[in-house]
Amino acid sequence: MNAFQRNESKETLFTFISAGDDPPKGDFPVQKKSPKLCGSNYPLSIAFIVVNEFCERFSYYGMRAVLTLYFLSFFHWDENLSTAVYHAFSALCYFTPVIGAIMADSWLGKYKTIIYLSVVYVVGHLIKSVGAIPSLGNQVVHVILSMVGLFLIALGTGGIKPCVSAFGGDQFEEEHTSERSKFFSIFYLSINAGSLISTFVTPVLRGDVKCFGEDCYALAFGVPAALMGLALGE
Numbered sequence: 095m096n097a098f099q100r101n102e103s104k105e106t107l108f109t110f111i112s113a114g115d116d117p118p119k120g121d122f123p124v125q126k127k128s129p130k131l132c133g134s135n136y137p138l139s140i141a142f143i144v145v146n147e148f149c150e151r152f153s154y155y156g157m158r159a160v161l162t163l164y165f166l167s168f169f170h171w172d173e174n175l176s177t178a179v180y181h182a183f184s185a186l187c188y189f190t191p192v193i194g195a196i197m198a199d200s201w202l203g204k205y206k207t208i209i210y211l212s213v214v215y216v217v218g219h220l221i222k223s224v225g226a227i228p229s230l231g232n233q234v235v236h237v238i239l240s241m242v243g244l245f246l247i248a249l250g251t252g253g254i255k256p257c258v259s260a261f262g263g264d265q266f267e268e269e270h271t272s273e274r275s276k277f278f279s280i281f282y283l284s285i286n287a288g289s290l291i292s293t294f295v296t297p298v299l300r301g302d303v304k305c306f307g308e309d310c311y312a313l314a315f316g317v318p319a320a321l322m323g324l325a326l327g328e
Contacts, residue, residue, distance in 0.1 A: 136273055137265040144277075147258055148284040149325035150212075153219060153318035154251050156292030158184075160300045160314050168226065168311055169237060183244050190252025197253065204257040204264070212326045215250025218243045219319030226311040292318070 161183070165176035198207040224230065225239030262281060266274040300314035 136277065139265050140262055140277055143258065143262045143265075144280055144284045146325040147281060148288040149321040150215075150251070150254070150258075151285050151288030152292040153215075153322035153325070154187075154247070154292075155289040156296035156318040156321070157219070157222065157247070157315055159293050159296045160311065163300070164226065164240075164311050168228075169233065169240075183248060186245070186248040187252045190249050191255045193249070194253030195256040198257050204261040208254050208257050208261060209326075211250045211253035212322070214246050215254070216319065216322050216326055218246025218248075218250055219315065219322050222247065223312055223315040223319050226315050228306045228308065 162176050162180050165171045165179060166173070169176075171179075194207055194211060197211075198204045201207075202210065220243075221239055222243030225236050225243055230236070230239075259278065259281060262277060263274055266277070296314050296318065299317055300311060303310045303313055305313060
């Protein structure tokens, strides 16, 4: 068989379909649409995303609302050291989104990045809560547990930050631009609502509830940990 005959035999492998013919059914699988919320054009998954974000923001801002007082009254640090550690933690929370974005775009994808770093987030909150129990070890143990917890919290909250809103927008079909726009409005409302409520609630838990004979920082950190666990469960 010469070269022309070999090329001709390859060409016979292709099937030409005229404009009026139906394409083979097996070549174009139909995508299954996601369930809708109450018969609307809103995907059911966005309800969980909004609740998740409310809980996550409650946990972060609730913990941060009493963090400086925790350094001052529990560790007995001076104001300069307490302020420096507080701002270092806040700066780290705004740096770790770079890590989360790299993980999502180059390695795991948005969904797995959110799940894995949320687990890290919850573990950080739990370690931070345990570190606030006065009867557990000496001050060195408390400081080590608290710093480890804060580092994991910073990695978790920053790592999921660039992924959650984008993942929510991905749930909508291309033609539902109006619904997508309204979703982002509700999404950012849940962020601000969680932040506002936690700023009032967490200091009350610390000051009005007594445990171990003093202000209950373990409870003030434990409630945000529980909320973040609920967010992960969602």
